[in-house]
Amino acid sequence: MKMHYGFPIIAGLLIFVVAITAPFAVGKAVTKQYKQPEPKKVVGEKECIESVEFMRTEHMQLLNEWRDWALRDGKRIYTNHAGKQFTISLQNTCMKCHTNKAEFCDKCHNDAGVSPYCWDCHVQPEGLK
């Protein structure tokens, strides 16, 4: 199989193939097997302000809305889907149970590669480092 100017082409091709198959190599060599992270379960309270499924997918939206309601509209009461009421407060409601950022928030956020800007304003809970 005669090639013309084969070296740079093969070299380029190799770089490309290595780059796009790298995740497989890293997965096999470094990660080996991946399991979903398990955020620290809360002891004491049985239920969050909404269902687990809702919180998993919608918490960022909820927190965003809470911020707007509390800070911009002065609304401090949240009524959940079941009709139960909560005080809108990250510090006093959420972090009452989820006390440890590293063991709760960061568990998924690290794996999902997201870094929400909550702590730009809020006092960081323990376990930041």
Next chain:
Amino acid sequence: MSNIPKADELFKSIDYTPPVTGWMETPVDFSPGHWCYPAKPEKIEYMESKLPGLWGPARQWLPSDADWKLPPNWKETVVNGFRERLKKFRTLQLFMDICVRCGACADKCHYFIGSGDPKNMPVLRAELMRSVYRGEFTLAGKILSKLTGSRVMEEHVLKEWFIYFYQCTQCRRCSLFCPYGIDTAEMTMMARELMHLVGLNTNWIMEPVSNCNITGNHLGIQPHAFKDIVDFMVDDIEEVTGRRVKAPLNEKGHEILFITPSGDVFADPGIYTFMGYLLLFDYLDLDYTMSTYASEGGNFGSFTNNEVMKKLNAKMYAEANRLGCKWILGGECGHMWRVVHQYMDTMNGDTQGPQMTTPKSPITGTVFDTAAATKMLHIVEFTADLIKHGKLNLDPSRNDHLRVTFHDSCNPARGMGLLDEPRYVLKHVCNHFFEMPPQTTREQTFCCAGGSGLNTDEIMEIRLRGGLPRGNALRYVQEKHGVNLMACICAIDRATLIPLADYWAPGVTISGTHELVANALVLEEGEVRKMDMRQEPLPGVEDEDDDWTPPNMEEA
């Protein structure tokens, strides 16, 4: 030429709105005026005897006929030839695969700008071939022909090729703008090679090709006639300058072999450029010779197929070896320099004799390392070097009656990069120099619309339409700066730009660069010229009516 509309009317007829029918369904006009005459059978027979297997059947036929008398196995020949060339030319293979039809090239082609015919958009010109590539060679194209713009090789497809690949001058302007560098010139070359295989050809190209092989030049000038013409020019130079110049032909033992396109020895105004060379060389007392055997710088083979291009080009080194010349000096020519710069050493470099050396100017001592492989120097580089070293006594005021602009020929511009040297020379030999708009010069230059073997009169309307961008830019400087002369460094230009200027910018004459050099060259201290190289009285010398008109290019 009589039925060609006036410039204003032709301009108004240009419509960029595409037809209602898709391009594959839009019929092609085969009426006279849309094609060049096919080659005379004897020309094809001669070439077949020299390079067998490349020419198809020699025969009488006309593109306006329904039956083009193709050989029975023509389809197989074309498809197999196509497949073979995909392996031989990466350009072809790649350009068939990667075009995204972004349309950046669409309005870069002079033929499209002047005609509005969508098949003159470089992208569609190439699609004429690509559609066949997909239909014949790719799975997707075979299955989803309509959706992927694919089709198989059919007679009407081949006929369409003949019309549109002889409406491309291989000027490469589209290639400059293409984000992938797709070069329609490459595809035109390939399509023409394939068409030659089944005997589709044009006489305007094949007659020069066969002439060149026999006599050494496109025009078929035999050696003794060539000498007569040169002697005639020597007489004319004496008439203008009073100096009897040497014009050595076929002489052995000189340092330099000089080769220029034969158009320069044949037709107005190329002959004045040729006289310019002779005068300059004599002034320098240059140790050189010309040759009747290698009396052609141009290479119509490059408009035919790579085999003939190589064969015709091979004469240059063969003659340098025979005459014992150390290096070759080349005259002003466009496609000649594309071939010399980008093909010559690759094709024939190994035939250089041991006596050949890197060009070194015997006057200034400059060694031209940039030509170390080909051993061939462009006359404009040579002259620019002389001017730089102050070796020429120039009186640019002798060209004061001329207001000059410069037309970059496609090939030196986009296939070589020779842009500043000719301007440097021109600015030293004339006082009034003006550039045309930047979108029409240097690497963005527009073709004369007669390159790649299309400088024939039977397609004059197509040429004039294609000449619109150049002609209009010329008219612009004519109106703005009073430009009355367009200089160039191409023999085809010197023939084709004349009707173009007459049509789009009447009143502008065309000349080679060394004609102006010769005008300005002061042969000895205090030399007074009464006339220029055209034997026109210089202003102020004689008060005579100047009613010189550019000659018709009936038969160039």
Next chain:
Amino acid sequence: MNALYSLLFVFLLVLIPLFGVDAAHLRSIFGVCIPMTAFIIFLVGFIYKVITWARSAVPFRIPTTGGQFKSFDPVLFPQNKLDCPQTGAQTFFRMVLEVFAFRSLFRNTAVSLHENNGPVVAYKSSKWLWLFAITFHYSFFIVALRHLRLFLEPIPFFVHGLEFVDGILQIGAPTMYLTDAGLVLGVLLLLGRRLINPRINYISYASDFFPLFLILAVALSGIYMRYYAKVDIMAIKELTMGLVTFHYHVPDAITAPFFVHVFLVSVLMAYFPFSKLMHMPGVFLSPTRNMPNDTRAKHHVNPWNDPKIMAHAYADYEKEFGVPMAEAGLPLDNPENGVPHDEADA
């Protein structure tokens, strides 16, 4: 018409996973089999095509020169090193600009005809296509890179960096990515151009519209997942990490929008090597761009150069024209050639 076909076809492609996944057994087909197969087709097809190009010869060195070449006096006639490269390094930089900045496209002009005391052909700079293309390609590239967060654990720093920069406006939650908007905008602009500009429309096949609609659908399904359906990202990462660690598993929490997205991406991957999308590797191989303009100074080898093709021999030429040459006083190699035939015969 071509646009409509393509649009309908992409709709069809969306419907396949929408209905397909509901049949319970097909979750692993759509989650694992199809994307892995598509990836293999992409990889093999891509390599095959590039090797095909590599096997095609480069007989001549034919760069398109876009500026002054290297002259005998580079001071007097400065070389345009980027557009008319003479060395490998200069050519490399030309290619870098071509690949990363779409330099040739940046040169684009638009022609228009006017009447102003006679014909006027006008040229104006036209950078729209360049702008659309650069928006589209860079957005797509960054979007693709950001997806590495789903395929790597731990996530490398540059993916975090991209995510931070891309979300810098901090609009909404989840934060809006600029490249999401850029990708959709880019595709829409390129599509719009193809639909509205009559000249471009005229040269467009279904195979020109299809990739645009497909990429649009990929982008919109991705955006829908992230901003509206709010799919369970950790479950998805479990699936995607399962692909790269070869421990295939499709968590139950994954919902239909994800399968639509993955299916469309799979189609794109499988389609890529057989389509014009191969301009991606192709641009690197273009002989008019990736070669230095140095054939007058350096020998280039044509692998199929035919040494048997030779010039018409001078000896034959002299034999044919010797008599008139002699009469005209031109020197002859062989004086016998100058003797007229009837005399020679006598």
